[in-house]
Amino acid sequence: MSLSGTSDKTSDSPDVFQIQIGFIGAGNMAFGVAQGIIATGKVPPGNIIISAPSMNNLPRFKEKGVSVTHSNHEVVQASHLIFLAVKPHIIPQVLNEISQNVTKEHIIVSMAAGITIATLEELLPAGTRVIRIMPNLPCMLLEGALLLSCGSHAGQQEETLLKTLLGPCGLVEFGPESWIDAHVGLSGSGVAFVYVFAEALADGAVKMGMPSALARRIAAQTILGAGVLLRDSGKLPAELKAEVCTPGGTTIHGIHALEKGGFRAAAIGAVEAASERARELGNKQKKN
The missing domain is CATH 3.40.50.720 (NAD(P)-binding Rossmann-like Domain)
Known part of the structure; x- marks a missing residue:
């Protein structure tokens, strides 16, 4: 077999600059x-x-x-x-x-x-x-x-x-x-879950009178900014949430609405369902 371009070292220790x-x-x-x-x-x-x-x-x-x-x-x-x-x-x-x-x-x-x-x-x-x-x-x-x-x-x-x-x-x-399998549910499928959330956020703004195109742009930027802050701040999600929630303010009322709607349980269930489906696919493949 030709492996032209690999290192002069043994094949067990390839030079990443030359690897094919x-x-x-x-x-x-x-x-x-x-x-x-x-x-x-x-x-x-x-x-x-x-x-x-x-x-x-x-x-x-x-x-x-x-x-x-x-x-x-x-x-x-x-x-x-x-x-x-x-x-x-x-x-x-x-x-x-x-x-x-x-x-x-x-x-x-x-x-x-x-x-x-x-x-x-x-x-x-x-x-x-x-x-x-x-x-x-x-x-x-x-x-x-x-x-x-x-x-x-x-x-x-x-x-x-x-x-x-x-x-x-x-x-x-x-x-x-x-x-x-958990990673599939969390991150692989989770990307689509975030898109559903983004769509819902934008729809909420449209319901309150904002033009649809503007609502979508702001929803996307909101999720992007929140994600970067969560990744780079070193803080837990709960800590960042607390920084936004002032007593009696708008955010805590909105979070209460999410909790009443079963948002947290639905998100956990979505990750679980996608993870279980990944496991099922693996088990099915084993049987075949």
Whole structure:
């Protein structure tokens, strides 16, 4: 197998400035992660190759200087680090197709919800280094939240490599695989929950007489500003909430309305439901 462009060091210790990276799948998550890797300045776009069955999503990668192909085999043969960025139900088909070309030199990173490390290792050659990673949609803007978990043959070296490459994508955290499904509910699906909240905030302002377009812009900026403050202040959500709530003021009356409407319970339930669905997908895949 050709791994041109990798370091002169052993393949177990690749130089991130020279590593060849492949993506199988060309959706939004792949695009966001690829942009983050390019943003490090450590991997030239020409060292990245991506495959997809059609040309629908490939032009935006070509514009970044990334090589594109319709061949998954070409990606495997040209790459050391391979991201699986296809839908969960397609993973077994893809791994069956490429597994004969996967060697111990490869690191396989799955971005598929519900597909466990055990399933990935079972479908790949013995000893393959496997990592599960769950990004979210804001990775496209380099403002994502990513949780990584290493398989039985991957360790600190692979964690460090992924941390270096994915840092520009946003917040990168490591944890046990048991946290992955919760991360799907919290951050992967949570992005959509925030959009529902933003829509509701804007609708509330429209109800009170504000033009719709203006209400949407202000709702978006409100959520952005609140998120940055929560991330960077080091304070707990409850502390920041208390700073806004003056006795008898407007905010505490609004929060009371949220509590009466079951907002907190609904948010917890939404994360739980999405997490359980991710777990169900994994269990279903095991049975298949």
